[in-house]
Amino acid sequence: MATIKEELRAAVKKLFDEDRIDYFVGYVEDYGHTFPAILAKGSDLSRLTFDRKSYNNLADFLPELRGSRVGLVCKQCEVRTLNVLAAEGQIERDKLVVVGVPCPAMVDPRKLPADEAGLDDLDESYWQEKCRRCLERNTPFADVFVGERASTPTPAEGWPLLQEVEAMSAEERLAWWREQMSLCIRCYACRLACPLCYCHQCFVEDNKPQWLDKSVRPENNLHYHIIRAIHLAGRCIECQECSRVCPVGIPVDVLNNVLARDFAERFGYLAGETAEAKPALTHYERDDKEDFIL
Amino acid sequence: MAAEYYRLSKDKVAELFERARADYDVVAKTRDANGNLVYGRPVSFDDVAFVDEQPPMSAKAFALPQTEALVRYERENDKIRAEGPEAPTRDILIFGVNMCDATAFDIIDRVFRWDYLDDPYLGRRAQTTQFALACASIQQDCFCDRISYDEDGVDAVAYDLEGSYLIKVQTEKGRTLVERYKDLFATEDGDAESSIKAFKEKAGTAKKEPMLESAKPALEKAFEHADWEILASTCIGCGVCTYVCPTCHCFDIQDEGGSSRGRRLRVWDHCTGRTFTAMAAEQPRDRQYKRYRQRLLHKFWYYPERFGPLLCTGCGRCITHCPVKINIRELVEYFGGLKDTPPGGARHGK
Known part of the structure; x- marks a missing residue:
């Protein structure tokens, strides 16, 4: 039986051979890493892969390729992102070929063992947090399916870190966030790795007026992270790329997670769950709950 | 100055660390609130992380902080008070700094003392002593073995030769460090450079062609x-x-x-x-x-x-x-x- 890598390489070759795409965005393996690559026709496809280190949310690369016909390897996280991007008018779905892959659950790079030989067998104590709580490992739709359908996962109950933070008193929680924010170096990797942070000009870059001081201090850093979280409210699909890419290990996504849960509770809304759903904050339904409006 | 070589027995390291804290603001690899590696201020010697792995943030911020006030001013009625940059109140010793971080200072120095003398930076540099610990292994993404720059400009380097550390001192600041705690260091009589060469071969940090230069x-x-x-x-x-x-x-x-x-x-x-x-x-x-x-x-x-x-x-x-x-x-x-x-x-x- 062909491995997922072989199936993927064959599928991508076919897309190029049939002239259905100009570029393919996928993962390649080299120098011990798995990393995103943009491939054009005639590129070497022999390093294309999909494994437990295929971390990125590849939808992040779509703005760069706007106007071209693009093939994209998609795990479930990417498909949900595409739904949000399409609902917000940011992608041309007819120019996109979605290659759906069953997700084997991504390994937390901070827990990656030195010997990667047993990567495929690592249990959930090594997984990324989102993968522990994942509800579905298959993509709900795809133009091309690759690999065997994955079985339905048993999601872990709750997120220990979030529970810990929520159990704190307001003062303790503020102190905890101040400590986290004192680590932030404002590299903006969280914003730039986020496929839903696609603003051409982010408020942090404005200088007339300058909404945010450039000095790196806990209060300024918190200001940035709170505004970003609010801009993502009801939009974040919890791919947790913001936390994964943070070089200093701040669990930024705690903010997003709490907001996403509010949307689930208040509106019964899960961002990107379906291609049809309208963005929660720009759409009104007569039966929207109003019990939390003062 | 010509390099000098000493020996530091492993059971003297904790004492060196504690005594140095009387004379320096001692910075070393330690863990932050989330358990991640940082150059910080360990509460005690037990909090010092002796690992080859580098903290995500290098040590450059001790000479070039991410945010630094060059001028602070305050106006009260018609009086204006202005202050220049704050110098560290104590000299800094970066204890066990990685070689790739220690050598970086000498490289950045060239920019900051080039045509314009950058006083805030150079002042902090003059107050900083690097006591580097050479890596005993090379990590997945490291490539110091492909860059010619080596121990250049590093005040003092420790090589872990199993039983004890071989210390190579290259600058006056390095010599001051050894002089201050002279009783802890023994003189090295052997062929130190051969030992260092063998250490690097074993660690995988010896230079390999082609160099990236x-x-x-x-x-x-x-x-x-x-x-x-x-x-x-x-x-x-x-x-x-x-x-x-x-x-x-x-x-x-x-x-x-x-x-x-x-x-x-x-x-x-x-x-x-x-x-x-x-x-x-x-x-x-x-x-x-x-x-x-x-x-x-x-x-x-x-x-x-x-x-x-x-x-x-x-x-x-x-x-x-x-x-x-x-x-x-x-x-x-x-x-x-x-x-x-x-x-x-x-x-x-x-």
């Missing part, structure tokens, strides 16, 4: 290479590589505050970002791959052209922490003619 002639012809665009277009334009880098030193000047009180600040900036140097007009590099190319060529062509060494110590942080794992070593080898295939296999341009 040799890529420069080909890089000088590669500015217009067609593959920059496809290979560097996964760069997302964040500041991770530059901020974790021990040698990147670009900064922005910002004013904060108002007419009655305020500060003029120096803040780190990154050439990979969209708003770099946009204060006058626009970022001159209109596409992301050009910004990435700027970072690489600055390190391996423009800086060496002016100052000699590469603007890189091979620490590999910009690979480890890159959200998309762009590999600068592989790209230097490819565009510098040391390798035929680009990282991830041949790509075809747009």
Whole structure:
């Protein structure tokens, strides 16, 4: 039986051979890493892969390729992102070929063992947090399916870190966030790795007026992270790329997670769950709950 | 000064650390609130992390803080009070600093004492002593073995020769450190350089050809290479590589505050970002791959052209922490003619 890598390489070759795409965005393996690559026709496809280190949310690369016909390897996280991007008018779905892959659950790079030989067998104590709580490992739709359908996962109950933070008193929680924010170096990797942070000009870059001081201090850093979280409210699909890419290990996504849960509770809304759903904050339904409006 | 060699028995290290705290603000590798490695101030010797792994943030901030007030002013009625930058109140000892971080200071120094003497930086440098601990192993993304720059300018280096540390002292600041705690150090009689050579062979940090310096002639012809665009277009334009880098030193000047009180600040900036140097007009590099190319060529062509060494110590942080794992070593080898295939296999341009 062909491995997922072989199936993927064959599928991508076919897309190029049939002239259905100009570029393919996928993962390649080299120098011990798995990393995103943009491939054009005639590129070497022999390093294309999909494994437990295929971390990125590849939808992040779509703005760069706007106007071209693009093939994209998609795990479930990417498909949900595409739904949000399409609902917000940011992608041309007819120019996109979605290659759906069953997700084997991504390994937390901070827990990656030195010997990667047993990567495929690592249990959930090594997984990324989102993968522990994942509800579905298959993509709900795809133009091309690759690999065997994955079985339905048993999601872990709750997120220990979030529970810990929520159990704190307001003062303790503020102190905890101040400590986290004192680590932030404002590299903006969280914003730039986020496929839903696609603003051409982010408020942090404005200088007339300058909404945010450039000095790196806990209060300024918190200001940035709170505004970003609010801009993502009801939009974040919890791919947790913001936390994964943070070089200093701040669990930024705690903010997003709490907001996403509010949307689930208040509106019964899960961002990107379906291609049809309208963005929660720009759409009104007569039966929207109003019990939390003062 | 000519190098001097000493021995430090392993059971004396804790005492050295404790006694040094009386004379220095001692910084060492330790763990932060989330358990991640940082250069910080360990509460006790037990909190010092003796590992080869580098903290994500290099030690450069001790000489070049991310945010630094160059001027602070306050106006009260018609009186204006202004203060210059704050110097550290105590001398700093960076205890067990990685070699790739220790050597970086000497590289950045060349910029800050070049035509204009940057007093805040040079003042902090004069107050900082590096006591480096040479790595006993080489990590996945490290490539210090491919860069000629070695122990240059490092005040003192410790080599773990199992039973004890061999200490190589190279500067007056290093000598002061040993002089202060003389009773803890023994003189070294053996052939120290041979021991160091053997240590590096075993650790995997001994130099290996071809050195990355040799890529420069080909890089000088590669500015217009067609593959920059496809290979560097996964760069997302964040500041991770530059901020974790021990040698990147670009900064922005910002004013904060108002007419009655305020500060003029120096803040780190990154050439990979969209708003770099946009204060006058626009970022001159209109596409992301050009910004990435700027970072690489600055390190391996423009800086060496002016100052000699590469603007890189091979620490590999910009690979480890890159959200998309762009590999600068592989790209230097490819565009510098040391390798035929680009990282991830041949790509075809747009």
